[in-house]
Amino acid sequence: MFKVSRKSEYALMAIQHMARLAPDAVVSVADLAAQEDIPADLLAKVLQGLKRAGLLIASKGAGGGYRLARPAGEIRFLEVVRPFEEQIAVVSCHSPVTDCQRTDACSLRDPMSVLNAYLMRQFEQMTMELFVSPHTWLTTGPRTTTPAEATSLGRRA
């Protein structure tokens, strides 16, 4: 359960890597693949995906490559991963692509939605800054939500 796909892992690595470079540095697939030891063809797909998601900006031709569309602190974990995970839900009930009939009658739906919503919130709060400088992130914390709200699992709806 909840292991991300390998593409997602590569995506995380890529963004982490780029975030450590100079703000608008451009890096090619080939370079990145070599340095992070990732199969180049596959990494290409991943970066294309990230570009389509608006996280990266591509420039073709000689001397081209990819660069971050915005600073790491403004990129959320969920955004990085979403292009490569069609199923982002704990249980079949949620998520558009459901093979499982029973959807309405399902007795798991309601209780699970509590958990689901909660996890989502966490993943949205977590920015890629955590991957660049864990320490500052840990002391700074997520920005969008107050810590108090984070207790809401097990309290109100």
Next chain:
Amino acid sequence: MFKVSRKSEYALMAIQHMARLAPDAVVSVADLAAQEDIPADLLAKVLQGLKRAGLLIASKGAGGGYRLARPAGEIRFLEVVRPFEEQIAVVSCHSPVTDCQRTDACSLRDPMSVLNAYLMRQFEQMTMELFVSPHTWLTTGPRTTTPAEATSLGRRA
């Protein structure tokens, strides 16, 4: 990402179902399968797994079946699901069964372990009581940990 296997779903349904019966009621695979509309042979496997995990008690022979080993409030979500998910980790780094080399050099390991530990804690706090009477659970909340501790993501280690 993080969708549980179908077996886990069945496991959750089964325990939820049994928790709604009289405390020590015994139910057979066949009955349960019929009532919850689950392929019987498969459900059998699932219940065997839950028994091996110590969550259910089986009695063979005529009039036999399964019953809960302890009340729902003392069964944690993670326990129910674990027998059917060998990979309980967000990223390859963690989890014993890792195909991914790079384990030590991996730049994802540390930041992810923060998230990982946090999720684990959540899943451990959540009892199956949530599936039986969501309302009371929501107002009562998890018992093992104080709400204050729940804020720990994004704060200390």
Next chain:
DNA sequence: TCATATCGGACTCAACCGGTCCGTTACTAG
């Protein structure tokens, strides 16, 4: 002793996923 249930191994089939290959398009350095 027979009907009933759990037990658990073996097996099938389909979907998915990581990975590869290759031709096309676009841009830029020279």
Next chain:
DNA sequence: CTAGTAACGGACCGGTTGAGTCCGATATGA
């Protein structure tokens, strides 16, 4: 202007995994 470079993206492939089935073995109560 041209040659080289790099992103783009579709097609394909093999291995693994997961859902589901079948069936014989074992235990047990009526």
